[in-house]
Amino acid sequence: MSKKVIIIGSGAAGMTAASTARAKCPDCEITVFTEDEDISYSSCAIPWGIEGKSKWTDIVMHTPEFYEKERNIKVYTKTKVESVDDASKTVTANGTAYNYDSLVIATGATVFVPPIEGAKLKNVFVIRTVRDGKNVEEALKGAKNVVIGGAGVIGLELAVSLKNMGKDVTVIEMMNQVIPRIADKDMADNIQKHLEDMGIKFVMKAPIQAVNGTDKVTGVTADGKEYPCEVMIFATGVRANLDIPKALGFDVGQLNALLVSPTLQPYKRGRLVPDIYVAGDLVQCESAIMPGATMSQLGSTAVKQGSVAGNNAVSSEKKLFGPVASPWVSFIGEKQIAGTGLSEGLASWYGIDVAEGKAVGLTRARYYPGGKELIVKVLADKTSHRIIGAQIIAGEEATGRIDWLTSAAVNGITAEDFLVRSENAYCPPTSMVKDVVISAVEDLCKKLAQ
Numbered sequence: 001m002s003k004k005v006i007i008i009g010s011g012a013a014g015m016t017a018a019s020t021a022r023a024k025c026p027d028c029e030i031t032v033f034t035e036d037e038d039i040s041y042s043s044c045a046i047p048w049g050i051e052g053k054s055k056w057t058d059i060v061m062h063t064p065e066f067y068e069k070e071r072n073i074k075v076y077t078k079t080k081v082e083s084v085d086d087a088s089k090t091v092t093a094n095g096t097a098y099n100y101d102s103l104v105i106a107t108g109a110t111v112f113v114p115p116i117e118g119a120k121l122k123n124v125f126v127i128r129t130v131r132d133g134k135n136v137e138e139a140l141k142g143a144k145n146v147v148i149g150g151a152g153v154i155g156l157e158l159a160v161s162l163k164n165m166g167k168d169v170t171v172i173e174m175m176n177q178v179i180p181r182i183a184d185k186d187m188a189d190n191i192q193k194h195l196e197d198m199g200i201k202f203v204m205k206a207p208i209q210a211v212n213g214t215d216k217v218t219g220v221t222a223d224g225k226e227y228p229c230e231v232m233i234f235a236t237g238v239r240a241n242l243d244i245p246k247a248l249g250f251d252v253g254q255l256n257a258l259l260v261s262p263t264l265q266p267y268k269r270g271r272l273v274p275d276i277y278v279a280g281d282l283v284q285c286e287s288a289i290m291p292g293a294t295m296s297q298l299g300s301t302a303v304k305q306g307s308v309a310g311n312n313a314v315s316s317e318k319k320l321f322g323p324v325a326s327p328w329v330s331f332i333g334e335k336q337i338a339g340t341g342l343s344e345g346l347a348s349w350y351g352i353d354v355a356e357g358k359a360v361g362l363t364r365a366r367y368y369p370g371g372k373e374l375i376v377k378v379l380a381d382k383t384s385h386r387i388i389g390a391q392i393i394a395g396e397e398a399t400g401r402i403d404w405l406t407s408a409a410v411n412g413i414t415a416e417d418f419l420v421r422s423e424n425a426y427c428p429p430t431s432m433v434k435d436v437v438i439s440a441v442e443d444l445c446k447k448l449a450q
Contacts, residue, residue, distance in 0.1 A: 003028045004099055005313050006091050008081050008244065009106030010034035012042070012299050013280030015062075016306030017104045017313065018073050025314035032067075032075040033093050038130040039064060039075055044299060046133040047154070050140070051161035056130060084244055086276060102275050102313035105245065105266075106306065109238035109281035109297060114149075118211030124232045127154060136233065143230035144168055147220045149208050151178040153330045155235030156191070159200050160333050169200045170229070172222045174207040182328065183337065184344045187377060187391045194333050203227065238297060240282035248273075255293050257284035262320040264309045277313050279305035288323035288410045289341045289388050290350045296326040327406045329399050338402035341389030341409040342379065353382040357415070357444025361436035363396050365428035372396055376440035378405065378415070385414040385448055387441075397430070401437050415444045 005021050005028050007014050018032050032039075040062040048054040064075035076093065083092045084105075090097045111126035113119050123139045126132060140146070146162050148155050151173035159169045173180070177188040178195075192202060206223035211232055213219070219228045240257040251267040253259045259267050264277045280302045287294040301324060308321045329338035347354045357378045364371035372395025379389040390405040392398045408418055419442065424435035 003101045003314060005030045005102045005104070006098060006100040007032045007104040007106060007310075008034075008084075008091070009104075009108055009280065010036055010039035010075065010077070011106060011108050011280060012302040013108070013306035013309070014104065014106035015040045015067075016303045017106060017277075017279055017310035018067070019071060020307045020310030021104075021314045022071050022073060024311055028314055030073045031098065032073060033079050033081050033091070034075065034077055035080050036129055036131070037077050039067075039077065041130055042299060043128060046127055046130065047157040047161040049130070049133045050137050050158070051164055053161070056134065060130060081244065084248060086248055086273065089275065100275075102277070104277045104279060104309045104313050105282070106278070106280045106302075106309070107241040107244060107282055108302075110241050111234060112237050112239050113234050114208060114236065116208060116210055118213060118217065119234075121211055121213045121232075122216040123230060124211055124217050124234070126234050127158065128238075136231065139231050140165065140167065145229040146170070146231045146233065147172060147227050147229040148233050148235055149220070150235035150237065151175075151180070151192075151202065151204075152235060152237060153179060153328070153332075155233075156195065156332045157330060158233060158235060159195060160198070163198055163200050170203060170227050171195075171200060172203045172206055172208055172220065172227065174205065176205050178202070179337070181345055182339055182343055183391055184377065187337065187375070187393060190375065190393055191332055191335060191337055194335050198333055238281060240284075242282060245278070245282065253284035253293055255284050255295055257295060258282050259284055260321075262322065263312050263318050264305060264321050265312075277309035279309040285326075286323040287342075288325045290352065292350060294324065294326065296324045298326060298328060301326065323410075325406050325410050327402050329402060334395065336394045336396065336398035337392070338394075338398040339389070339391040340402050340406040341387075343389060343391070344379065347379065347381075347388060352388065354388070355380050355382045355444060355447045357440045357442070357447055359436050359439035359443055361432055361439060363394055364430065365432055368428040370429075374401075374436045376401065376436045378437075378440045378444050380415045380444055380448060382448065385416060386412055387415055387418060387444075390440075401435070404437060415441055415448055419445060 041060045045059045067073040145168045148171045177185045178192045210221040217232045219226045251259045281297040285296045308319045311319045327340040362371035375393040377391045
């Protein structure tokens with residue numbers, strides 16, 4: 001009898017788990033349940049879909065029919081899993097019980113909407129699924145003014161897309177900076193200024209108090225002032241979707257996400273749960289920079305976890321998921337911003353006294369046309385001198401540089417050792433002869449020596 005594998009969730013983690021399980025076990029019976037109507041798409045692309053820069057058909061990379069025909073994976077869309085019984089090893093969906101030998105839970109996260117008046121009015125949206133994006137696209141046809149609640153990466157990407165569509169955009173953020181928590185204020189302020197120059201308005205240090213209107217939204221109140229709008233979008237962060245794990249009694253960590261072993265198995269009262277694996281935004285990770293818990297709700301993390309969970313669901317040769325530095329990058333307006341490891345705020349949460357180095361230069365040789373400003377900031381532990389994080393703002397080529405600094409951070413390299421070991425490839429169209437990353441670490445070493 002072939003092994004039965006059930007996967008709950010069709011995002012990056014769930015569909016990667018399904019494809020990995022199929023590659024490892026050609027004879028397994030693999031079934032995916034999802035409440036979504038679309039599968040195998042990147043949520044990161046939704047702002048571009050709304051803008052029309054990317055087609056919805058291009059964002060959705062594969063259909064259920066593709067998975068059934070090409071990979072022999074059965075996908076049930078618009079199907080809610082009502083319960084899971086880990087004792088009898090059954091999943092119940094639409095009133096039907098399905099048996100499993102291995103189960104992967106990849107239910108992701110939900111957008112946090114503050115419990116405020118008017119949050120359920122018409123034309124008030126969250127952005128999580130392709131359907132959400134299409135609904136926003138439709139509502140925007142009759143709208144001029146849009147309010148976005150939240151100035152994180154998704155909120156800012158949305159703001160740019162809507163501004164490009166000719167909308168009057170106001171971003172309301174309760175913190176004193178954009179991209180809070182993962183970016184330092186000096187770097188974040190650079191991005192905010194760039195967007196303000198584009199005509200996007202910001203209201204900072206102002207929690208949203210109410211969404212106003214009778215049937216449809218007509219405005220948003222924050223810090224006692226109303227901001228008129230015909231469309232309002234909450235981009236106020238996500239929370240791990242723990243409905244199924246909590247119903248099963250699985251252990252939840254201090255960050256309100258699921259505790260897992262390196263094999264991505266959950267715990268129940270401190271004991272490892274057999275034959276169940278977890279992947280994606282509902283997982284609490286371990287930091288690769290400092291011992292302790294962290295969240296890594298990124299597509300790249302989800303794919304890596306999905307691969308591990310899918311393998312372990314069908315194979316006796318277990319793979320492990322290790323600690324994370326969570327490198328990230330975003331293209332906001334005409335600037336890329338990237339980060340890795342700890343920001344100053346996160347370092348403070350860990351109790352680390354931080355030194356910083358910073359350098360400004362160009363992405364290309366000074367004499368080569370087309371070079372764009374490149375700002376690199378590198379953080380180190382003042383005591384050990386270990387590089388613990390970095391952030392980059394660039395007109396181009398931020399990704400490779402942040403990956404370079406990620407490798408240094410996860411390998412415990414000190415700032416001084418970085419200068420001894422590091423080399424950069426040089427070509428006038430791609431970098432300065434001494435890359436700005438090295439200049440930033442030189443500045444860091446000077447600060448550490450003081």
